[in-house]
Amino acid sequence: MPENTSHEEPDLIQLLTPEGELVEHPDYPIDLTPEEIRGLYRDLVLVRRIDTEAVALQRQGELGLWASLLGQEAAQVGSGRALRPGDMAFPSYRDHGVAWCRGVSHKSLLGLYRGVTNGGWDPAEHGFHLYTIVIGSQALHATGYAMGVQRDGAVGEDGEAVITYFGDGATSQGDTNEAFNFAAVNNAPVVFFCQNNQWAISEPLERQSRVPIYRRAAGFGFPGVRIDGNDVFASLAVTRKALQSAREGQGPTLIEAFTYRMGAHTTNDDPTRYRMSAELEEWRLKDPISRLWAYLANTGLADDAFFASIEAESEELAEQVRRDCRSLPDPRPLDIFTHTYAEPHSHLDRQRSEFADYLASFEGAGTEGGR
Amino acid sequence: MPENTSHEEPDLIQLLTPEGELVEHPDYPIDLTPEEIRGLYRDLVLVRRIDTEAVALQRQGELGLWASLLGQEAAQVGSGRALRPGDMAFPSYRDHGVAWCRGVSHKSLLGLYRGVTNGGWDPAEHGFHLYTIVIGSQALHATGYAMGVQRDGAVGEDGEAVITYFGDGATSQGDTNEAFNFAAVNNAPVVFFCQNNQWAISEPLERQSRVPIYRRAAGFGFPGVRIDGNDVFASLAVTRKALQSAREGQGPTLIEAFTYRMGAHTTNDDPTRYRMSAELEEWRLKDPISRLWAYLANTGLADDAFFASIEAESEELAEQVRRDCRSLPDPRPLDIFTHTYAEPHSHLDRQRSEFADYLASFEGAGTEGGR
């Protein structure tokens, strides 16, 4: 019955093998400069490093939580680098690699997971919407945004495109399916990028779908394609093409990036309760960074000095991440009231002033809240 | 872009043409006795008659509303007659033809649309759940029920199957898609029967789906099939096969019955605001009853006496419907409180007794509620 477990699907698009060999594909020529390829390598290494540091910071009590992207760097960096500056992305909560590509600082991400904010950056500035935690909700936001793009007349060869990220689990939500349908019916310029990392917390893919996820798209009347999600070339090339097709008025595409969540679901999770380490071992051989390393090294597109410089940059970044995290200022109590509404709201104004008085009543009492 | 407007899709299953000619189909042999075929004719005529009377009763102020099945008789009667006694159906609000097949009296349906009840029959007694008005909700109930059938070990050659009815508009709802997925993942014994009557109130099909609806199923991993919804043979044969497949543990099927809503959406609606009468004329040629009449007459399977007897029965039934409707007793005020909970609830008990006192205070005052 379930046919969704094989990585070896005939229609999986792979341009770079786990061994670092290029694969020719008629529809997706690799037209990247060596510079760009080294850039991708740098992206992959640095986002993994941010991630590693964040996990460690959580362990040290500096973050409330962290959702690790370990293993999904290629899917995120490839698709993130396929975006143009004017495009808009609607992420989920694990898309730190896309955030990186969109120029969102690690500091903002840390702020969210430290609990100093529920947002942390200006979506318009980065073409990167806020993280969305309620599974599936952002797929509709992206679709609506794309319908706005259409209404702005911004569809065309140099038009704008929209992308939204979600997981395999998210494909079960009504909202995600409604988004597929709204996008199809309206021919909206949106790319649905599903990172199928094989797990939704403890639930394996077969609890979410009876057939490969990319096939869902055809049922709604638009193309679906499965890529090797650990192959940064495939992710970049296929996403770029899908975005271009959206941009030019061909409507939506669903990309299923077949990848693997190498870490726990979040720092709260204990995956040993539900999955086999053998599975992990198997996927370790498909690591997205090693294969690009192999390719760069084998082809001579990068030398030891290059790798050393990335390593050094990574160390520096790690240092910076730790410093930045610890230096994040706590919000102030009265900030609770500040941004619920754009315009004044009498209930809140009253609560705010009562609370201010209450806080003031402790002043000079020696302790904060001091019975 | 939209490919969903053609009735002449290659994969539409039709066993009886509008002209009343049989069509051979390798997968769906027609193995009905003349008796059964005449029975289907009788069903079609009588459910249409109930419907006609109900529309008239609404015009006379006897019903608050009526949702006419006009044009959809074959879809409903065919599928309804495919059910076995132990099967369970989850209808929407227009499925009076299925109700008929399940032995639910017209009186119960009239009670609902008159406003004396929101339910009106015992679902277990008839294998026919209550009408569901919130679009799409019943698809999940059917799926859950089917999962219950699995847990009861009632799957197998003589097992039980579940069917749920909904419209083309309903396929846009998150709930319907979640039901498709739950059914697929659990391989639940449920048949999704979509009456695509081309309209969701004023919205034509292309506002709901970019591609033919039956294709949605493949995206979730189960078969979808389109039938001529005005062909009672096709409806019966294809539904019977899908039910059997569910029964035997093969999981769900989606049947798209391609039909047409000949009347207004409900008695509240004015379709002249949004659709062309030419469309209506075209569909009139495909009438589900005339074609069965032609078949019976041409083949000699029924004679004038038969048709006359059905006509007489129909007149009698009409009379009965009018009488039954007018004789429906109004509920009593305190019934409001009776069935909210199965067990006592102190708030309600208090409100009920206060209201009883309040009502009693008018007694003898000459008028009911008498200022």
Next chain:
Amino acid sequence: MSTKLTIGKAINAGLRRSMEADPKVLIMGEDVGKLGGVFRVTDGLYKDFGADRVIDTPLAESGIIGTAIGMALRGYRPVCEIQFDGFFFPAANQTFTQLAKMRARSGGTLKMPVVLRIPYGGGIGAVEHHSESPEAYFAHTPGLRVVTVANAVDAYWMIQQAITSDDPVIFFEPKRRYYEKADVDTEPPLASAYRMDGARVARPGADITLLAYGPMVKTAIQAAEADTEHDIEVVDLRSLSPVDYATLNASVRRTGRLVITHEAPLSSGLGAEIAARVTQDCFYHLEAPVIRVAGFDTPYPPSRLEEHYLPDLDRVLDGVDRSFAF
């Protein structure tokens, strides 16, 4: 220039004026296009503004609100119609977790100028799910503004104010009053109108305050007129979140008594919050506890029972009597 308009037509006129004033204003919903909505509130807008600005959506309420949020993020001001009160619930997630919270989440960077128009309330002899009053769910949700109208004048102005608000506004339309008429002067600039979050003394009185909103305002006024023993002041709340306690408390301090009426079920209805708050604010002025006359704690009954479920003139006056009995 003053025109006689029904509430439905007044909303239609307000929508039209908003769409003329701002090309970013869009209409979305089921059957809002050619049909003009099942209550014809968007009548003519599709014809005059086209399918890009008056969008017949797929039948999916979550999809409507979810895509409206996306449109708002793109700079549009969508006005979404939920066809009936009882069909809001599929959109609860997008409304409560996304629409209401987006601004706070963004620390004030984003705004959410989205209006949800919801015809609500009973009294039209409808089938299940077409007669409900879900306003308390919204009033309990921080980040939303909630208003309702009781007459055509307010309908005309308040829909426009809702649309110009940068906050999400839930706009409840009293469906059984859609055909009530009033003279509406459609000329003055929007800026000159009162604010939609101010309550209104609909009928001055000295003995007791009767608070109503939406469809119950008419009933409240009729009750006040019918009561020859007490001089009843009727306050029309207009805004359900925030509530204009300045106006309300001033009335209660004068009269010393308050009766609240709404169609929604009593328990945890909006009347509860107002009763609790007014009691706290006016404790020494109240000569009786706040009395609530509301729908019962049951699902809305089949329509042949709705006259008993809905608070009517007699039940409202019974509430007044109960207040004076203290």
Next chain:
Amino acid sequence: MSTKLTIGKAINAGLRRSMEADPKVLIMGEDVGKLGGVFRVTDGLYKDFGADRVIDTPLAESGIIGTAIGMALRGYRPVCEIQFDGFFFPAANQTFTQLAKMRARSGGTLKMPVVLRIPYGGGIGAVEHHSESPEAYFAHTPGLRVVTVANAVDAYWMIQQAITSDDPVIFFEPKRRYYEKADVDTEPPLASAYRMDGARVARPGADITLLAYGPMVKTAIQAAEADTEHDIEVVDLRSLSPVDYATLNASVRRTGRLVITHEAPLSSGLGAEIAARVTQDCFYHLEAPVIRVAGFDTPYPPSRLEEHYLPDLDRVLDGVDRSFAF
């Protein structure tokens, strides 16, 4: 035989006992199987009862409740876990329009023995949507019963009572108290337990009644212990719908004062209903208006602010002081 159990383990023990007692009892939800739920409340049940009775569902809350309704119609008694308070909303339609109304719709023919377990409330340093208190939405919905627990004993008994109820029960679990322990005697038959809809005087006192439920009961008791000036009676509500006004009114009539505390936003929170009702029932006994100490009318803030958002001992005692200041 008495065992020391945490609230989480007590619920687990209650679930297990229910499943042993009745083969129709099923567990459904996200990650309830092998993982045992993100809070491990269903730990071990999958192993012992198998995948047919402990169902890891697709990630779709509407699907969970919708299929649970279907299972209930087939004679099962599903216990659904909603992973966190903030993720209930996709299931709002199935819960409010179907689950709550099915019995009334059927005129008493159908029953809906479905339990929704919802870990709720803040204080665990979580990200957005993991700290909310949505109980008022449910308490305002006729057809649902709503309960919550404050200690392991109630957790053990009340989950079983919720499961044996033929009405849908929303079972709120105070997530920040999951690890609080108490001695639980798991031997007596279920029939011998008190009813889950009765409130409990958690700490007797003479001067003022302090009403709390779920996670706030512990805070209320701590506040009462800390207050050396006033003899505070703490009432643990347990059932939020219906509310046990007999117990509550008796307490208020004795003390003459009432403070209500909950984590949920103040406006139209459950405290409003209770304040309004108690004021009506005990008007001549109240020496001060009912005071509410609650969350603010804002979305739950980022976790670094939650200590200020959540009513704590000091804010509760400030409420007590405000009552006495009248």
